[in-house]
Amino acid sequence: MSDPVVTNPSAASSDAPGAETRVSPQAPGPVPTFDQFGLSADILRAVVESGYTIPTPIQAQAIPVVLAGRDVMGAAQTGTGKTASFSLPIIQRLLPTASTSASPARHPVRALILTPTRELADQVAANVQAYSKHTPLRSTVVFGGVDMNPQSEALRRGVEILIATPGRLLDHVQQKTLNLGQVQMLVLDEADRMLDMGFLPDLQRILNLLPKERQTLLFSATFSGEIKKLAATYLRNPQTIEVARSNSTNANVRQIVFEIAESDKSGAVTQLIRERGLKQVLVFCNSKIGASRLARVLEKDGIVATAIHGDRTQGERMQALDAFKKGEIEALVATDVAARGLDITDLPAVINFDLPFSAEDYVHRIGRTGRAGATGDALSLCSPNERKQLADIEKLIKRPLEVMTLKVDVPVRRESSSGRRDERPARAERGEHRHARSEEPRRRSTSFERSHSRQQPVDDFFLKPYVASPASARKAQDEAAAEAERKSAPRQPLAALLGGLGMPRRTQSES
């Protein structure tokens, strides 16, 4: 029996401009373990307590390279254990000189981790905190939208590892509550996203504040020309590490597209949640207003829903995400603020209420489900004027998506969330409401017809009960096994997947 082990990372890159990135080949060898990296016992203990025993491919590749002090250009799918792949070796490298003194002067910022969104910063910080909890190293997180004072106080007391979003970080530098002169290690997480968001000037400012003598790790979903340029300017002889083809989607995620009229979409979301028995679903909209509106409509349909987007206060954002993670909310309706990197354990499904403008965002959105070896559903609602976006997505992921029609059959709502009358108010007017209780609920039935060569009836999909993946699925060893299985077994056609829904859709055997 041979288990997958990671090959020499240098064999993994193919950097000709425009060339497709390749999956690094898996060679037979011994089972990799966290023990083999020479990490301190205090770190290993925290790793074990976090439930991990076998490093994921990105961890197996990156940890030795980071420990050796080299710069890294990393491309890894989300959900692959990327955060640990840089956090663990950072902690290890800072540990030998870690001070146990209470003096703030003995705890300068030596590692800086930058992320594009506040929620992601918070999440990375929680991971770093967990991995370093048995060490004397201190860490904290700073981002905008919240009071600066507690952050300033934490910085004043001294931290070795700082996680931040760029704007607030620079704010602290300007306020002189932060000095970056002793940073030895820098991580740019989701670097492509940061460039997309126009962070380049901020990044340049920050990079100019850092010592030239340092180790830089850049993680990005894609190695675009922009990213390569950034790397060429700020990285020194980086080792390229790729563990999965960028722009690829997870085989554990079943992707289905529903052709539907725009006006039927919110009813379709309610119906999918009801008929599929979804207890926890992340719904993506393209606009902040659209997300708020949909959350209100879902609430009217009796679904516990809330919105998360950039126009909500940071307190509301954090509360929404917390409640969602705890399972207190059925539908979290989000903009692309939630598209990247967020780790929601065993999230069973993602719904695209709107198809994203950028096909890459589709890959990131649906990457919130089917993480770490678990399975998930990615259901996308596509209106006639979104066909171009659908085509772009199929082109990016290099395969056609299964398209179905969706017959929306939900009770008539008297008012739309914006206060406008529904387009069919007549029978739902006040006078008739007293009859409604004893009768069949009033329904509107609409099906969006179209001639699509790949079109399939939707009935099979709804006949099968949804089976959530076991909680244990999030462990890293599961992911490694799933990866191996995926490589050895040919992909099943969708029909087979649909037919096998009575059983847990695990891609690996239980051990």
Added chain:
DNA sequence: AAAAAAC
């Protein structure tokens, strides 16, 4: 076209 991020 839209989103995100400092005040």
